Amino acid sequence: MAVFKPSRRDILKLSAAAPALALGTPSLAAISAPSNGQSNGHFKFKIGAANLTVVSDGHFTTLARNIGINADESDVADFMTAHFLDASAHYEHTNHVVIELGNSKVLVDVGSGYRAAATAGRMRDNLAAAGISESEITHVALTHAHPDHIWGIRDDFDEAIFPNAEYVIGGAEFDWWMTDDRVHMVEETAQSVVIGAVNSLTAALPQMTMAMDGHQIAPGITLIASPGHTFGHMSLIVESEGDSILITGDAIRDPYVSLERPDWFSKVDLLPEQTVATRRRLLDMVAADRMAILSYHFPFPGVGHVVADGDAYRFIPALWQWN
Numbered sequence: 001m002a003v004f005k006p007s008r009r010d011i012l013k014l015s016a017a018a019p020a021l022a023l024g025t026p027s028l029a030a031i032s033a034p035s036n037g038q039s040n041g042h043f044k045f046k047i048g049a050a051n052l053t054v055v056s057d058g059h060f061t062t063l064a065r066n067i068g069i070n071a072d073e074s075d076v077a078d079f080m081t082a083h084f085l086d087a088s089a090h091y092e093h094t095n096h097v098v099i100e101l102g103n104s105k106v107l108v109d110v111g112s113g114y115r116a117a118a119t120a121g122r123m124r125d126n127l128a129a130a131g132i133s134e135s136e137i138t139h140v141a142l143t144h145a146h147p148d149h150i151w152g153i154r155d156d157f158d159e160a161i162f163p164n165a166e167y168v169i170g171g172a173e174f175d176w177w178m179t180d181d182r183v184h185m186v187e188e189t190a191q192s193v194v195i196g197a198v199n200s201l202t203a204a205l206p207q208m209t210m211a212m213d214g215h216q217i218a219p220g221i222t223l224i225a226s227p228g229h230t231f232g233h234m235s236l237i238v239e240s241e242g243d244s245i246l247i248t249g250d251a252i253r254d255p256y257v258s259l260e261r262p263d264w265f266s267k268v269d270l271l272p273e274q275t276v277a278t279r280r281r282l283l284d285m286v287a288a289d290r291m292a293i294l295s296y297h298f299p300f301p302g303v304g305h306v307v308a309d310g311d312a313y314r315f316i317p318a319l320w321q322w323n
């Protein structure tokens with residue numbers, strides 16, 4: 001059988017015929033990397049003696065313009081294009097994490113389930129693929145009650161899906177969503193978000209603990225108040241053997257926008273000024289203390305460091321290592 005050995009000229013001819021390789025339009029140089037068949041949607045690493053597993057819930061897209069509603073629309077579009085990001089649809093990853101430290105296995109947020117976005121809701125499958133069983137989870141820390149973080153909390157029988165877990169949420173966050181008639185205090189387009197939060201929080205109520213700033217979930221795992229994105233948003237700090245990591249939730253949302261334009265706020269940031277102040281406080285802390293960070297919507301697995309850069313910041317992703 002003759003073996004086809006392409007010459008350089010053949011390859012150039014093939015390239016010219018293949019639209020994906022053709023130049024011309026100012027493209028995003030799209031490097032498409034579908035996770036199907038490529039990864040199990042989880043990523044394991046250590047902080048001191050703590051074993052952390054990032055577990056993806058999938059992804060969804062939001063309107064890119066909404067990421068900086070206090071900026072000119074053209075400035076937001078230019079920023080996205082300069083960072084090889086889509087100027088119209090913003091691609092959001094969803095990085096849950098399981099923290100194993102001492103006798104505790106703490107999961108952060110429960111994802112969309114099948115209720116919020118068709119492209120999300122994969123956390124339970126990815127948890128199983130990572131070898132973590134749902135009955136082992138001792139605590140579920142809820143950063144806030146937005147759909148992509150909490151709508152996956154209940155099964156078809158309206159029961160919380162982690163049977164042995166204590167659910168921990170900021171008391172201020174719980175109270176804000178559960179305020180009588182909250183549904184009529186928000187814009188009509190946000191009413192389904194309130195109803196979903198109330199149904200989700202109600203399902204886990206028998207297992208729920210309301211936390212204040214500084215609440216220790218387990219030794220070495222602490223909640224810190226990071227309000228702004230929502231009224232009672234919480235982030236977590238994990239400390240072990242001198243190492244530490246900040247798990248931001250949505251207090252820091254995008255590795256480029258939130259860091260390089262920390263003063264921009266988005267349409268879904270409930271308290272804009274407080275969102276910006278909290279973000280700067282957290283970024284200053286992790287940059288000064290050289291803490292690692294893990295952010296929910298950063299590109300998977302969302303782990304890295306932050307350095308100060310003048311009045312802004314830069315994200316240094318953690319490098320993949322095989323050992």
Ligand SMILES: [Zn+2]
Nearest residue numbers: 146148149250
């Ligand atoms: Zn979110």
